Amino acid sequence: xxxxxxxxxxxxxxxxxxxxxxxxxxxxxxxxxxxxxxxxxxxxxxxxxxxxxxxxxxxxxxxxxxxxxxxxxxxxxxxxxxxxxxxxxxxxxxxxxxxxxxxxxxxxxxxxxxxxxxxxxxxxxxxxxxxxxxxxxxxxxxxxxxxxxxxxxxxxxxxxxxxxxxxxxxxxxxxxxxxxxxxxxxxxxxxxxxxxxxxxxxxxxxxxxxxxxxxxxxxxxxxxxxxxxxxxxxxxxxxxxxxxxxxxxxxxxxxxxxxxxxxxxxxxxxxxxxxxxxxxxxxxxxxxxxxxxxxxxxxxxxxxxxxxxxxxxxxxxxxxxxxxxxxxxxxxxxxxxxxxxxxxxxxxxxxxxxxxxxxxxxxxxxxxxxxxxxxxxxxxxxxxxxxxxxxxxxxxxxxxxxxxxxxxxxxxxxxxxxxxxxxxxxxxxx
Numbered sequence: 001x002x003x004x005x006x007x008x009x010x011x012x013x014x015x016x017x018x019x020x021x022x023x024x025x026x027x028x029x030x031x032x033x034x035x036x037x038x039x040x041x042x043x044x045x046x047x048x049x050x051x052x053x054x055x056x057x058x059x060x061x062x063x064x065x066x067x068x069x070x071x072x073x074x075x076x077x078x079x080x081x082x083x084x085x086x087x088x089x090x091x092x093x094x095x096x097x098x099x100x101x102x103x104x105x106x107x108x109x110x111x112x113x114x115x116x117x118x119x120x121x122x123x124x125x126x127x128x129x130x131x132x133x134x135x136x137x138x139x140x141x142x143x144x145x146x147x148x149x150x151x152x153x154x155x156x157x158x159x160x161x162x163x164x165x166x167x168x169x170x171x172x173x174x175x176x177x178x179x180x181x182x183x184x185x186x187x188x189x190x191x192x193x194x195x196x197x198x199x200x201x202x203x204x205x206x207x208x209x210x211x212x213x214x215x216x217x218x219x220x221x222x223x224x225x226x227x228x229x230x231x232x233x234x235x236x237x238x239x240x241x242x243x244x245x246x247x248x249x250x251x252x253x254x255x256x257x258x259x260x261x262x263x264x265x266x267x268x269x270x271x272x273x274x275x276x277x278x279x280x281x282x283x284x285x286x287x288x289x290x291x292x293x294x295x296x297x298x299x300x301x302x303x304x305x306x307x308x309x310x311x312x313x314x315x316x317x318x319x320x321x322x323x324x325x326x327x328x329x330x331x332x333x334x335x336x337x338x339x340x341x342x343x344x345x346x347x348x349x350x351x352x353x354x355x356x357x358x359x360x361x362x363x364x365x366x367x368x369x370x371x372x373x374x375x376x377x378x379x380x381x382x383x384x385x386x387x388x389x390x391x392x393x394x395x396x397x398x399x400x401x402x403x404x405x406x407x408x409x410x411x412x413x414x415x416x417x418x419x420x421x422x423x424x425x426x427x428x429x430x
Contacts, residue, residue: 039080059102111140205319212312227422326385344425
C-alpha cells in the first residue's frame with residue numbers, strides 16, 4: 001500500500017489538492033505558519049489536528065513536510081522542523097506504532113532533518129552523539145557522518161576539533177557495537193585522522209622518542225619494548241606510533257592513523273581501543289602525553305598479554321625546532337636547492353627539487369657515500385618557516401627550520417626521526 005501511495009504522489013504536482021482530504025486543515029495551518037513566521041510548524045494545533053485523522057493521512061503529512069523542506073530549505077525551516085518533529089514523533093509512536101510505515105517514515109525524516117540541522121549549528125559533541133544514537137536507520141547514521149566530515153574540514157579551533165574527534169571516536173565504536181557495516185566505522189576513523197593534523201598543528205612538539213617501562217615484568221622480559229616513537233606522516237596515514245626494542249633497533253608493534261583527543265593519543269584504524277574489550281585480536285594503545293614535562297603514561301594491549309600499563313619520559317622531540325628563528329617570505333620554490341648538512345655525526349647532502357614526472361611536486365634526498373634516503377612527502381609551512389620531509393614508508397622524517405645567515409644564504413636546522421629504530425638526530429647546516 002505504501003509503495004502505491006508513494007508512486008501516486010510522485011506522479012502528482014504535490015499541491016495541496018494532491019494530499020489526503022483529511023489533511024486539508026493541517027495543510028491550511030502549515031500554510032498559515034509560513035505566512036506568519038516563515039516556518040512550517042508554528043502551532044500545536046497542527047499536532048492536535050493530525051491526531052484526529054488516520055494513519056494514512058499522518059503518513060502523507062510526512063511526505064508533505066518533505067516536499068515543503070525541499071522547496072524551502074532555510075536555516076529557520078530546518079531549526080523549526082528539528083524542534084517540532086520531536087514533538088510529533090511521540091504522537092506517531094502512540095497512535096500508529098512504529099511497526100507501521102507512518103511512524104517509521106517520520107523517524108527517518110527527523111533523521112534527515114537532524115543531518116541538515118548540524119550544518120547550520122555550532123559544533124556540539126553531545127548533540128552529535130544524541131543524533132547518531134537516534135537515527136532510525138544505518139543510512140541515516142552514515143549521512144550524518146558524511147555531513148560532519150564536511151563540517152570537520154572547516155573547523156579552525158582546537159576546541160571544536162577536539163569535540164569532533166571525541167564524537168567520531170564514539171560513533172565508530174557505537175556502529176561497531178550495533179553491527180553496522182564496516183564503512184561507517186571507517187567514516188569515523190577518517191574524521192579522526194583528518195582532524196588529528198589540525199589538533200597537533202596547534203601545539204607542535206610531540207614528535208620524538210620516549211623511553212618507556214612497562215609495569216608487568218614478564219611482559220618487559222618477553223617482549224622487550226623500551227622505546228616509543230611518535231611521528232606525523234604528512235599524508236593519509238596521519239600519526240604513526242611505534243613500540244620499539246632499542247637494543248635490537250626493531251619495531252615490535254606499529255600503528256598508523258593514530259588519533260589525538262586533547263593530550264590523549266590512541267590507536268584508531270582497525271583496532272579496539274576501549275577499556276572494556278581487552279581480548280581483541282588486534283593490538284591497541286592509549287596514552288597521555290604531557291608536553292610540559294615530556295612524560296607519557298598509558299597502556300598497550302595485545303591478544304596474548306592483555307592490557308599492560310607503561311610510563312616514560314621524553315628523550316628528544318622536535319619541539320625546539322619550532323622555537324628557532326625562521327625567515328619570512330620564502331617559498332618552497334625558493335628553497336629548492338642542495339645543502340650540506342650534518343645529521344648527527346654524519347656529513348650528508350640534502351637535495352630538494354621538483355619531481356621529473358610532475359613538476360608541480362617536490363622530492364628530497366639525503367645522500368652521502370654510504371647511504372641515500374629518499375623523501376617523497378614534502379611540506380613547507382610558509383607561516384612558520386618549517387620544512388618537513390617524510391619518506392614513503394613513514395619511517396624517517398626531517399623537521400627543519402628555514403632561515404638565512406648574515407650573507408643571505410639559506411640555512412636548515414632541525415631534527416631527523418628514524419621512527420622504526422627509535423633514534424633522533426640533530427640536523428645542522430654547514
